[in-house]
Amino acid sequence: MQENLFLYNSLSRKKEKFTAIKPPFVGMYVCGPTVYGDAHLGHARPAITFDLLFRYFQHIGYKVRYVRNITDVGHLESDADQGEDKIAKKAKLEQVEPMEIAQFYSDRYHRDMDKLNVLRPSIEPRASGHIIEQIELTQKIIDTGYAYVSNGSVYFDVEKYNQKYNYGKLSGRILEDLYSNTRQLDGQDEKRNSFDFALWKNASPEHIMRWNSPWGQGFPGWHAECSAMGHKYLGEKFDIHGGGMDLLFPHHECEIAQNTIAVGENSINYWVHNNMITINGQKMGKSLGNFITLDELFTGANKVLEKAYSPMTIRFFILQAHYRSTLDFSNEALQAAEKGLARLLKGVETLQGLKPSKENNFDAEKFRQDCYDAMNDDLNSPILISNLFEGLKTINSVATGSEKIDEKNLNILKETYNTFLFNVLGLKLENEDAGNNEMLEDVVNMVLNLRLSAKEKKDWATSDFIRDELTKIGIKVKDTKEGFEWEI
């Protein structure tokens, strides 16, 4: 097991050596999607980032329990007059059961993530399936005196909490500053202080999603689910909590406050946050309406897209930037990723066919170590990828005979590419579309064979005619030594 993985901890604002609470086990909780719409490019970032971490942990020998929730209740709409539940609002609109909406979008979320080769988490709990746990959490906080009941709702007493603990330690905020700089929101009269947050919300008569509780019918507050489910499945103390940077405040700050009262201080060791994907320099987000769904990316069905991009192109694009940097979307960048990935995968194919020599002028062990070093340094996937591109030079040089590699080094090289490109980065070969239309394939091959015999007779007019006509239809012909290749 590698023992020198460093991760950036949002809590300490620096890279820290990762030490598991109970090796070889690792408990990791990541904030998942609110299922009331299709997943967009922004959702792919945390999914892929924590998939990378999940995969790497496993590769270096940890047994990971990875919990990623599905939020199907609890989030309020800020723009709605009465604070309707997001899921419920959508349900009314489409005249279906709220759970139908949640199911529909969960399924689509899974479909998109599967395409991106994101591994399913070990446990994927739903907020609606853990109402009891959230009620228990709320009761526990009331019992300790850090929450109060008001009008059938329960609020966390941030002011009181802050006297003993530090509210704002994760996001670097100071409560006094927050008071002076916040704007007035509706429905604040139930609260003692504006920064108190709901553990449980009283449901208005028209609110569809509601459950019985000691405080009347209602639904859980915004931050309760992660605390309740995280600790249920990972214990009072666990290793990692992840999510997008936009959740740092207030979501994760509130979670820390809840956890501190409910299970004790420092219940989570490492807080890991991925940065945002931007478009034209601005955050891609639901509320800004500037998002592109993954489905649109895969099919090309969005005006801003010049073409469709395959799931692996999206994955590679995201991995080519470090997870804590913003990543700017553009067609140009995506196309660059697409070409780069294709070259990399081609190189791996070449690698499989390399023959070892007696001589050797490549240090594969150093190469392998460089790859581990990149990952150990806070999951530096861009550096890892650049290493893999560097290795391509050797692969191609060996293939053309200008460099030599012996069996031992060749085996290490193969193993390194296999490990990092496929297992750790989670990339895979994509089946070409042509494969699912056998008749087309046969026809094109036949035509190109005709062209080949024309070429043998040096009948350039015919051979160029065939190529030009195929190009017009949209089939790109590439001549090779053995004959030809083509793609649509």
Add this chain to the structure above:
RNA sequence: GGUACCUUGGCCGAGUGGCUAGGCACCGGUCUGCAAAACCGGCUACGGCGGUUCGACUCCGCCAGGUACCUCCA
């Protein structure tokens, strides 16, 4: 307004107090009947102004521009 962060070559994107990341594009070469593809090679950038230093893209200060969070958001 408060807090934090960012500004790297045509584009994307790493990183470092001295040792040209990488990808894409572009240019040259090899190959090819031609072309494409592939491969090889070239392309030496770090917002502005000061300061610290033998030396700064890297540290400090100021300025400019941008972003995020402060409300649901990955």
